[in-house]
Amino acid sequence: MGTLFAEQNDPRQNWGLTPLGPDVPKPQWKPAPIKQPLKTRLKSLSASGESLLLVKDQKPCAIVALPQNANSSSRAAAEVLQHAFAKMSGVTLPIVAEDKVQVQKSTFVADGQSYEYLLSIGNTQLAKAAGVSADDLIMDGYRLQTKGKVLFLVGQDKEPFSDAAGRPLPESGSTITRFLQANGTRNGAYALLERRFGCRWLWPEEAGGTVFPKTATLMLKPIHESDEPAMAQRFLRNYYPEKGINAYGRRQQQTVLPMLHRSYSSLLQKAKNSGAWFEAMKLGTSVEYNVGHSYSGYWKQYGETHPEYFALQADGTRNQTAHGGSADRVHLDVTNPDLIAHVAAEAIAKFDADPTLTSFSIAPNDGSYPSFCLCEVCRRLDPPNGDPVSFSIVGKDGKAKRIDYVSLTDRYVTFYDKIADIVVKKHPDKLLGAYAYSTYSSPPLYAKLAPNVFISYVGLSYFNDEQRQHDLESWDAWSQMADKLQLRPNALLGAYGIPAVFAHKLGDDIKHAYQTGMIGSDFDSLTHDWASRGLNYYVLAKLLWDPSQDVDALIADYCNTGFGPASPSIQKYFSLLETLTDEVAKSAGENARDEDAINPNSVRGVLSLIAKTYTPEKLTQLQTLLDDAKKQAADNPAALRRVQFLEQGIRYANAETAWARAYFAPSSPEKKQRVLDALDARLAVLTDLYDNHFYAQSIFMPLYREASMFKEYGWDPNKRNEQRRVAAGL
Numbered sequence: 001m002g003t004l005f006a007e008q009n010d011p012r013q014n015w016g017l018t019p020l021g022p023d024v025p026k027p028q029w030k031p032a033p034i035k036q037p038l039k040t041r042l043k044s045l046s047a048s049g050e051s052l053l054l055v056k057d058q059k060p061c062a063i064v065a066l067p068q069n070a071n072s073s074s075r076a077a078a079e080v081l082q083h084a085f086a087k088m089s090g091v092t093l094p095i096v097a098e099d100k101v102q103v104q105k106s107t108f109v110a111d112g113q114s115y116e117y118l119l120s121i122g123n124t125q126l127a128k129a130a131g132v133s134a135d136d137l138i139m140d141g142y143r144l145q146t147k148g149k150v151l152f153l154v155g156q157d158k159e160p161f162s163d164a165a166g167r168p169l170p171e172s173g174s175t176i177t178r179f180l181q182a183n184g185t186r187n188g189a190y191a192l193l194e195r196r197f198g199c200r201w202l203w204p205e206e207a208g209g210t211v212f213p214k215t216a217t218l219m220l221k222p223i224h225e226s227d228e229p230a231m232a233q234r235f236l237r238n239y240y241p242e243k244g245i246n247a248y249g250r251r252q253q254q255t256v257l258p259m260l261h262r263s264y265s266s267l268l269q270k271a272k273n274s275g276a277w278f279e280a281m282k283l284g285t286s287v288e289y290n291v292g293h294s295y296s297g298y299w300k301q302y303g304e305t306h307p308e309y310f311a312l313q314a315d316g317t318r319n320q321t322a323h324g325g326s327a328d329r330v331h332l333d334v335t336n337p338d339l340i341a342h343v344a345a346e347a348i349a350k351f352d353a354d355p356t357l358t359s360f361s362i363a364p365n366d367g368s369y370p371s372f373c374l375c376e377v378c379r380r381l382d383p384p385n386g387d388p389v390s391f392s393i394v395g396k397d398g399k400a401k402r403i404d405y406v407s408l409t410d411r412y413v414t415f416y417d418k419i420a421d422i423v424v425k426k427h428p429d430k431l432l433g434a435y436a437y438s439t440y441s442s443p444p445l446y447a448k449l450a451p452n453v454f455i456s457y458v459g460l461s462y463f464n465d466e467q468r469q470h471d472l473e474s475w476d477a478w479s480q481m482a483d484k485l486q487l488r489p490n491a492l493l494g495a496y497g498i499p500a501v502f503a504h505k506l507g508d509d510i511k512h513a514y515q516t517g518m519i520g521s522d523f524d525s526l527t528h529d530w531a532s533r534g535l536n537y538y539v540l541a542k543l544l545w546d547p548s549q550d551v552d553a554l555i556a557d558y559c560n561t562g563f564g565p566a567s568p569s570i571q572k573y574f575s576l577l578e579t580l581t582d583e584v585a586k587s588a589g590e591n592a593r594d595e596d597a598i599n600p601n602s603v604r605g606v607l608s609l610i611a612k613t614y615t616p617e618k619l620t621q622l623q624t625l626l627d628d629a630k631k632q633a634a635d636n637p638a639a640l641r642r643v644q645f646l647e648q649g650i651r652y653a654n655a656e657t658a659w660a661r662a663y664f665a666p667s668s669p670e671k672k673q674r675v676l677d678a679l680d681a682r683l684a685v686l687t688d689l690y691d692n693h694f695y696a697q698s699i700f701m702p703l704y705r706e707a708s709m710f711k712e713y714g715w716d717p718n719k720r721n722e723q724r725r726v727a728a729g730l
């Protein structure tokens with residue numbers, strides 16, 4: 001047992017700033033090996049049977065049958081089909097439990113009505129009798145098969161955990177709202193509508209983003225196909241509240257909404273269907289890859305009984321809360337064998353208690369103070385040649401200072417490996433989750449990672465080519481150490497929702513990551529900037545299901561199905577936007593490093609690049625392309641409405657860049673007034689976007705992230721509103 005009162009030469013007590021690890025060279029970058037091929041799992045077999053007439057001359061010819069105790073995925077599938085067919089044809093097909101259907105001669109009778117065809121959804125007795133099942137498919141997979149006058153839709157489903165009111169419960173131990181479930185049957189319904197009826201979910205239906213081709217007759221040709229997702233975890237965090245449950249961005253939203261004099265409950269109401277698009281795109285997760293910062297309770301629990309578990313600080317103690325350290329962000333003495341045994345025992349106990357649990361997080365906490373352990377035993381693992389990092393220490397004088405050190409990855413990988421070595425003996429098929437992030441994001445130089453540890457890699461940016469290249473190389477190196485990787489980018493948060501297209505780069509990265517070992521994704525976060533970013537979201541979601549798909553084909557399909565006659569102009573519009581996005585990414589360097597823009601210098605860096613690149617002339621060019629598109633779509637109201645939806649992105653970009661240009665203009669006597677006027681004008685646009693174009697553009701990132709910039713000018717949105725009201729005599 002370690003002790004705080006050791007003799008002088010105890011290396012555990014020997015605090016220092018010199019890395020003492022092996023002097024190993026930095027390995028040359030090598031391309032990551034291909035671990036899984038880019039190959040679709042969609043299987044189309046030759047289909048028998050006749051064509052099924054669902055609707056003829058605005059009369060229903062088919063009935064939808066569910067098993068008697070249908071699960072939520074089957075019920076949702078039936079409703080999705082009923083809704084889409086009604087939107088397309090104006091006819092609502094009835095949904096009934098299968099025991100209410102009688103087969104008389106060759107028709108199906110329910111409620112005294114007879115129908116020629118039947119859609120059997122889920123594991124009905126009929127499907128069993130016909131030998132149609134999804135048993136051979138993985139979670140979330142589905143099968144569509146016609147036989148005689150029946151379409152069978154079956155899928156691999158897993159019900160979400162629910163509370164007493166039937167609301168899904170978020171994953172255990174996760175700080176984000178993520179419901180563990182599988183919806184193969186529901187996925188099959190969306191696939192049928194997309195592949196056979198031309199329906200699309202380009203953006204949320206409430207904002208006109210769903211394509212339902214109009215037709216008086218609905219017919220389904222014989223079909224026999226199955227499909228499965230490439231990965232069990234296809235997760236994009238939903239920034240908005242979903243199903244009445246507070247989602248990821250709550251703190252930011254509650255800070256920003258008072259600036260518009262809007263309440264958080266107004267957001268709960270507006271966003272109540274914000275999860276629907278995610279369902280339509282077959283996103284979700286059927287496995288729990290636990291990789292949270294996992295030692296937040298340790299100080300409270302073991303601070304007194306096991307001080308030796310904790311990182312040695314510069315003041316010679318292991319006290320994690322002295323000098324303003326945060327009790328839930330403690331760091332550990334990760335070479336302490338007792339600690340390693342303790343964490344391994346915790347993992348084993350968890351796996352013993354819950355056989356369904358697939359993984360347990362052993363990832364360190366984030367945060368830069370209290371400091372990481374700088375005892376001699378830990379430092380013996382840190383190679384002096386490692387990438388530079390910095391973090392904070394507080395010495396005996398109580399003063400904080402930032403120190404330069406080397407990457408801590410090797411010591412952490414050693415820690416993971418030692419825990420994994422113990423756990424694997426009891427639970428050989430379970431996984432341990434760890435982050436590649438912060439001071440331990442660079443790949444290790446010499447330490448070897450156990451095969452039962454998966455790494456969640458935080459990286460990738462689409463507004464900074466240099467960073468993207470660096471991150472891709474790190475990914476490749478990690479891919480050579482870790483069997484399994486999760487991709488956890490902050491990339492969708494970049495540049496505050498300014499209109500941008502990075503679908504090709506994103507597509508390349510997803511394909512590459514998948515081939516080199518990606519087992520799941522967790523993107524932070526889809527911020528609902530649909531007018532400005534919707535194409536990226538769409539391509540991303542499609543590729544997470546099947547990364548073998550061609551990005552150009554997906555973009556062309558998005559434009560053709562969504563914009564009809566205006567497609568050529570819209571394709572030019574996206575192409576010009578992609579050029580602008582690339583220009584920003586090319587010129588961004590150190591000044592605009594953090595794509596998630598937590599660093600205020602980075603916020604200014606990115607914004608100044610945007611102001612320089614998205615000039616009034618470029619924005620006019622973009623608007624001209626949309627004007628052309630509006631003319632071309634004049635006779636197609638749905639397409640026209642979608643072009644007008646995209647226009648909201650340009651409107652936002654004009655307001656945002658006008659304020660940025662005022663801010664970055666050289667000093668002058670008029671500057672302050674110009675900045676304040678631009679901020680007022682932007683606030684008016686943002687308020688209108690929130691009230692009247694909710695899904696076109698999210699207002700939260702610019703108002704939250706740029707707060708320190710407008711505070712420089714003493715701009716207080718609440719006071720400005722008040723002043724305007726007084727000026728207007730209200």
Ligand SMILES: [Zn+2]
Nearest residue numbers: 333373375378
């Ligand atoms: Zn140590």
